[in-house]
Amino acid sequence: MGYKITKKENLSAIDFFMEVEAPHIAKSWKPGQFVVLIPDEKGERVPMSVYYAKDGKIGMFIRRHGVTTLKLWHEFHVGDEILSITGPLGKPIEVKHYGNVVFAADAVCAQAEAYATLKAMKEAGNYTIAIHSFENKANTYPEEYLAKPVADEFYITTEDGSVGRKGHYLDILKELIEQDKVDIVFAGGKLGSLKKLAELTRPYGIPTIVTVRQIMVDGTGMCGSCRVLYDGEIKFACRDGPMMDAHKIDWDDAIKRNARFAEQEKLAREIYLAKLREKGVI
């Protein structure tokens, strides 16, 4: 038993798009929720954000980062099957009328979530603003993968100014807040940016709901790996999140915990890359 890969495309120098047949998930997934996939027998369980869920298929944006994602890029092709995909996991975000809704993204998970979230928000009568931030031109996605069609206002920023505006979503957001144009912010991506985002919106009392990316195993609240300090209490990012109130998260702890296996990940990645080199794949 497996789940067939139906599409795979490169998005940028670091990220790619993959679509998998998963009717059990596609019919019940809602924006804010994620999935856990395992490529093969020896693989690990990896949480993945979802770009869309439709027609029995799940579209995902994936960063070529660790062994699993490198494996998915180099060894799994359209027509192949992955061992497992489970979901939807976590709580959906609350879709209702907020007024002006911003979705800010500076890394793969949020870039994936922007479109579906803003689509739902627009349908709920909100004014939608998308900000996609990338490091540089090479890391920028093709426009059809961004939230432009569902955004009333749309921004791309790059850190070096090679595409769109020079800067980061935080810069744009600051301007928008000063123009009194922001009623709620949804965001995801780099944890360091989310910490800054929380500090940016806090003095204005702007609700800020963000993806709390943490290392997970089962994804259902069973293992406690993804615990975060939330409003002084222990919460699980998988079960109580993954989108949570940025103002209540202890970001310093969350950032530290997310780097727990950095040494092992590096080792595994080096071994895997050496194997690929040996085979002449890279």
Next chain:
Amino acid sequence: MAGPKLIKERVPTPEVPVEERIKSFVEVNLGYDFVSAVKEAERCLQCNPAPCIQGCPVHINIPGFIKALRENAESPEEAVKNALRIIWDDNTLPAITGRVCPQEEQCEAPCVMGKAGEPINIGKLERFVADYARKHGIEKELLKEFTSTENGVKGKVAVVGSGPAGLTCAGELAKMGYKVTIFEALHKPGGVLVYGIPEFRLPKEILDREIAKLKELGVEIKLDHIVGKTVTLEELLEEYDAVFIGTGAGTPKLLNIPGILLDRIYTANEFLTRINLMKAYKFPEYDEPISIGKKTIVIGAGNTAMDAARSALRMGSEVTIAYRRGREDMTARIEEIKHAEEEGVKFEFFLNPVEFIGDENGKVKAVKFEKMRPLEERDAKGKRKIVGTGEYITLEADTVIIAIGLEPNKIISEEATGLKTNPDGTLVVDENLMTSIPGVFAGGDAIRGEATVILAMGDGKKAAKAIDEYIQKKRLPA
């Protein structure tokens, strides 16, 4: 009337020597061969009424299977087949229960032989019957007898969770002629048996075989399905005549003390899931990582604590189990405590953790404990109450595993609003194990909080009976 000669000592079962077993996850106990199993079976007094049956939560006909085993000693195949048939009438998963049941508290506790000497080694005999039958193709033959010819005609039942409760319930219903579908959240079936119990206690091969057996009985298993998320309880009720919830106690309890977020502080569930389900002990051959240091402290004293301690030991760490009560209150099976001690796990009693101390990199480096003192007074569970002494001690540790227990996972109860829960999160059920939603039954840790594999199986069996009655009654014209 010459009774059987009393042999006070058990026929021993060989074990892998300590120095070998701490280097790998191979099963520690090697079990009986036929000759020694029959010798042990011959010690049984065949009491009537038999207290062992009463001691067993699923009431296996223990004297019956033991008699069958020794009665046909000249034909091992026949003897084992007869014995297995008797066991299967009450328990379809003997290779598991024979290994993980706390027999000393159940069937073996009231054994009359135990008063004169050592009780009959019932667990190991049960295991022998299951293992021998599997190895010699007897199981396959016998399965035909148990496979219902009317599979599916009596109705359709959904089982949520493939742990001990779910597997048992599914097996019993399939034998009765129901079409059963199990919904499992993980990518492998078995629940706690696969993610929680290490291979040195329950080899995966054994578990896989027990599950394959269920499939041969006609049970379908849908993996990667989280009921409450992937599919709702309401959707299940539209498609199935009844639902059984056996979701276990899937959420770890944490210590609410400073330093709980430090690196290398694991819950036993995370630690054991990485090792057992994801084979992190084979990292980097397997992709799932684990990080473990030179000195591990395991907090808790149940089977899970022993499993975590012995796993950490096998990964090269020195291990100390710290428990806030005394030795006599440890809840782990005697065999597991014995194995842990033999393997070099150290035990510290009357220490209650109050703080985890970290280094400059955010990794745990020590645990601060308050020394506890026992009182004469006992709590509701019969354990001596303890009080803090105001004295503290700090033990070095670069890895900590918290094994202080679990509470039910709330995914289903949060989604299915009509499903009533108790304050501790367990599901409310009536005497037939039916929840507050008609047609939805529950058992195992989902209703008990925390119990044993065999009690969960007992619930699965009882629920199967109740589900059968419920569906048949529903079918009767009003």
